[in-house]
Amino acid sequence: MLVHTDYLFFHTKQRQEFIRITDEIAGIVEQAGVQEGMVLVSAMHITSSVYVNDWEDGLIHDFKEWLETLAPAGLNYRHHQTGEDNADAHLKRTLMGHQVLIPITNGKLDLGPWEQVFYAEFDGQRKKRVVVKVMGK
């Protein structure tokens, strides 16, 4: 049984950014030498998401607008009484999900034709981390 751990680091220029990380995950799986198993990709910060969806700029724009509708910035959140201003980022990350688990088959990510793995940052401009844990044989 093989278990392999790695981390991805992000420091985005914008407060909100969506970054494709499929190739980075595939690279870590190859390095781990796992032929059959699973890889967990999980945001280690609670204002970021890891999710699987389409690599299409229009849809990413739609996601951002939609998240702003369902979890708007700038409201009078109770969390902001601590001095924070990012309650909306906690809510947005909850809608998009905080982690994905990808099957590994024959040494490759077993993804459908349009599945791409994304890191979504909702409170960036500082150092953030994603854990990548590979398990299998």
Add this chain to the structure above:
Amino acid sequence: MLVHTDYLFFHTKQRQEFIRITDEIAGIVEQAGVQEGMVLVSAMHITSSVYVNDWEDGLIHDFKEWLETLAPAGLNYRHHQTGEDNADAHLKRTLMGHQVLIPITNGKLDLGPWEQVFYAEFDGQRKKRVVVKVMGK
């Protein structure tokens, strides 16, 4: 250590359908011969969900109405400039989740009394696939 891979295929008649797949997953786990471990059930298309909830037609009706409220079809989505018309399906699948991981204990799915596994199709009438990855011993 045992790892076993299988796939479920769907081709729904309606654009939107909710299909119970608990028995199919249980069958694959039995075939895998895993006594202790986990099974990942994950939609391989980005306009479909796999989720766990109640097998009750009224609630499934409520889910559909609720998803239409939070992620309506027919809006002027940017994604539609590519020729697609399914941006709402990407959003709905995000709300319902794209995968579940079910524990296997004593050779059985370790589910609570009302937990049922569902495949939710939001852009059907074509071939879709779900990956089922069993891992354990």
Add this chain to the structure above:
Amino acid sequence: MLVHTDYLFFHTKQRQEFIRITDEIAGIVEQAGVQEGMVLVSAMHITSSVYVNDWEDGLIHDFKEWLETLAPAGLNYRHHQTGEDNADAHLKRTLMGHQVLIPITNGKLDLGPWEQVFYAEFDGQRKKRVVVKVMGK
């Protein structure tokens, strides 16, 4: 390969409660003796969530208000024709997520600085259960 199973039980006083369970999960992982692997924490009832986010009362208040906006109680849900009154709890649990998978590195939960694991109850005042499945070596 080690696989270890445990359960957490809840019987909340309020209909809705958010309970931090990070330490309980860490204790089960220690007991399992797994140094490298993953632990699945999954609600066995379909009106409860397990999620990872901030341990800050203001934010928990914001989550509750936000869930009430997006998935209100007291609507005329079809599910209620069965005699139930908890359709909103099924929807709220869907928004917050039903499970998390936490990496284990060097025998410890591999969590970011602010990550805390929570059980969220949306239809309490009765016995509920969470399964904790540890897998690794």
